[in-house]
């Protein structure tokens with residue numbers, strides 16, 4: 001889209017927004033074109049802004065959701081949760097807030113010019129950089145990032161085909177132009193609406209559920225279907241940063257966006273999407289930033305820990321299977337742990353309270369490993385004669401585990417850093433490298449922290465990729 005069309009769409013959207021009864025938009029801000037830094041539209045300050053200034057107000061009637069769209073009135077059976085809750089095994093389970101909003105968005109989108117939200121749809125994205133839309137080759141660049149298993153394309157598609165498509169097909173008169181579209185085309189529309197919701201929608205508390213006087217943060221966190229979700233025009237033109245300067249307040253009749261601290265003329269107004277690692281930022285929003293790398297995580301699958309116990313210390317698989325079954329029966333078994341830094345809470349004015357620091361291996365992983373090693377000691381007292389030996393094995397197993405995770409990434413930190421210096425990487429390729437590099441750096445911090453212990457000597461050879469020498473003492 002050339003810049004006059006792009007800015008024309010922004011201008012029409014602003015006019016439409018200002019015509020909504022109850023909407024306000026401060027003279028101190030404007031919508032701008034930030035495509036030169038891959039940030040689409042955003043809002044900047046045109047003059048210095050004091051803290052707690054109202055930047056704009058969105059009347060709740062301007063939001064798109066099941067309460068404002070005409071669709072639920074036209075298809076009461078589909079949306080009426082009570083009638084679907086009947087105790088009938090054959091009854092269709094109620095649609096959750098996620099699929100309900102996708103259906104509403106498909107309906108409004110297919111209305112075209114007749115939708116009351118047309119100027120809003122004109123500023124919503126038509127293309128996405130989220131991994132949902134990446135090729136296998138592009139996904140391969142994420143290497144062994146756990147995020148690859150969280151994209152959920154197949155399950156989303158199953159829901160679109162199994163749930164939404166039959167509703168659209170059996171109500172063709174309500175969904176304009178649906179008859180002339182193939183199943184594939186409608187699924188593509190559903191994917192686009194789903195991805196738009198993922199990156200743009202807010203959680204909106206229903207009035208009756210809202211705790212008195214309590215505000216909610218806004219961005220969609222809850223995908224389990226309980227919350228009321230909605231598309232909030234203008235609030236979603238705000239980009240976000242890990243350090244932010246504005247906040248969306250949820251009030252009874254409207255949502256207001258206010259400044260949290262002084263904002264200088266020319267600065268961008270940033271909302272907050274949450275303490276997401278870059279992998280999650282990419283999965284939901286299709287971008288990554290250096291500032292979010294403080295929240296990076298690495299998932300540690302328990303089976304990698306078990307392999308370390310077997311290969312490093314010869315603990316038989318059968319012993320581990322038995323111990324695992326016992327813990328599973330007691331519902332105390334975890335199959336995945338999260339390696340992360342201590343980041344502290346963000347200050348109330350949107351700034352960081354301090355640097356992120358790696359403080360240690362996940363406590364729950366250590367507890368489970370300890371429980372396993374105690375079990376091993378019972379069946380093989382010679383292998384683990386005392387607590388000192390158990391602690392030593394515990395550390396070495398964790399070190400081996402981290403090393404195994406590092407070796408799952410085909411390139412080293414050094415190689416990734418070199419790659420990022422090149423200027424021939426695609427945007428998606430660059431983001432994939434940044435995600436995997438952030439994970440490797442966290443692993444390196446954890447390895448360094450563990451190897452500061454005398455019993456386990458480890459090195460990270462950056463030229464040839466990470467490597468480890470674990471001294472099997474004792």
Ligand SMILES: C[S@@+](CC[C@H](N)C(=O)[O-])C[C@H]1O[C@@H](n2cnc3c(N)ncnc32)[C@H](O)[C@@H]1O
Nearest residue numbers: 038039040041199200236237238239240285287
């Ligand atoms: C709620 S929208 C914000 C408005 C969006 N820029 C637009 O043009 O419609 C969220 C999307 O904005 C982009 N975005 C938000 N914050 C960003 C940032 N700090 N840097 C780059 N892109 C950002 C991402 O594409 C994300 O999916």
